[in-house]
Amino acid sequence: MAFLRASDLVNTNTRLRRQTFSFAPFIKPFRINYNPKRSQIGQLVIQSNNKSLDPLIYNSRERKHCFKNVESELVSSNCLNDDSSTSWRVPRKVLVVLNPNSGRGRSSQIFRSEVQPILKHAGFEMEVIQTAEAGHALALSSTIDLRTCPNGIICVGGDGIINEVLNGLLRRSDIDRAISVPIGIIPTGSDNSLAWSVLGIKDPVSATTAIVEGGLTSVDVFAVRWVDAASVQFGVTAACFGFVGDVLELSDKYRQYFGTIRYVIAGLMKFVSLPKYSFELEFFPSTGEKTKQNDALLPSRSEENWVKRKGEFVGILVCNHACKTVQGLNSQITAPRSAHNDGSLDLLLVHGSGRWRLLVFYIALLIRQHLLLPFVEYVKVKSVKITSTGTTQKGCGIDGELIYANGQATCSLVQHKLKLLGYHHRKQK
Known part of the structure; x- marks a missing residue:
């Protein structure tokens, strides 16, 4: 007698007319391949209770929602008979842009x-x-034939390589x-x-599991424009x-x-x-109402609608989403009221100067x-609109990368939105 369990990595592709079952008895696992009729679609992976059978998939700790009753799950999902089901379809032909230097040089091995x-x-x-050097991903995404990757570009690295790919796409004539x-992320x-x-x-x-499962998440895109330098840089984080x-x-x-701890050392x-x-600086407050995408670029020019601030600031942050940090015991949330698709930016001003004020802010941020x-x-x-009136600021950081400009x-949203491969499971529920 064997024990069957289906992993969460269950995917269907209408172009692949093959069904694969992983069947494992208690003693020794073995695999059964079954080719269904053409009316049956998809690829189904049923994983046994034996962890050694498929360790790559089983080790996905955040997606272990296995179901016990295989038959009832297949019927409820209609994955065998419903050709119109789009939730089981996954992208097929993709370009993978890999930064070999990210993660202290371990990204290629990962x-x-x-x-x-x-x-x-x-x-x-x-x-x-x-990628061979900084800017390689930008040049690649701005010139590549999109017919070679119709189902997406998967970025392996950090926020920097995603920013390069995004800027390359937004600089194209098409x-x-x-x-x-769509863009996929392998962090x-x-x-x-x-x-x-x-x-x-x-x-x-x-992250790989999320890409395979399918789904798209829409994210606002902002632009930072320097009129004097006639330059523009796009971003999706801050x-x-x-x-x-x-x-x-x-x-x-x-x-x-130093990898990730370089921020601590530099700080x-x-x-x-x-x-x-x-x-x-001057900012145009959001009313909280979602406007048309084209309107996000052109807020009212009336002077009475703009709020002015002047003086010393330890820091100024313009956030496009919550900006949660991965490092640390307690994940910091810089902009807790922000959403990645709410049609507005979140401005955080830390007034004043001095080490004591900066220390108090970061301690409060940690908690x-x-x-x-x-x-x-x-x-x-x-x-x-932000203008540096001192001599200490040489540029600004966009999505973790320093941009030199005077x-x-x-900073404002653009009419285009980034499509991310995958979706947040908890938010969907």
């Missing part, structure tokens, strides 16, 4: 050993390209078609805030000015040697020699009480 076998098992056709190509980098905040995923195996921007600049020097070094940051501080201002906005920077 992809080959943990991610690629699952994608192959699910029937994905992959072209894998490793921008409408390019932005419709192996130092900063994986997008995957954790939007999809609730921290590890590569869970734009940072002040202390955080300087930490990003310093931490980049230690990227190869401590910058904390000791903390300068004063002076800014002038998620920073919005209660009297010198912290939090407001939802449609657009914000003059006034304007």
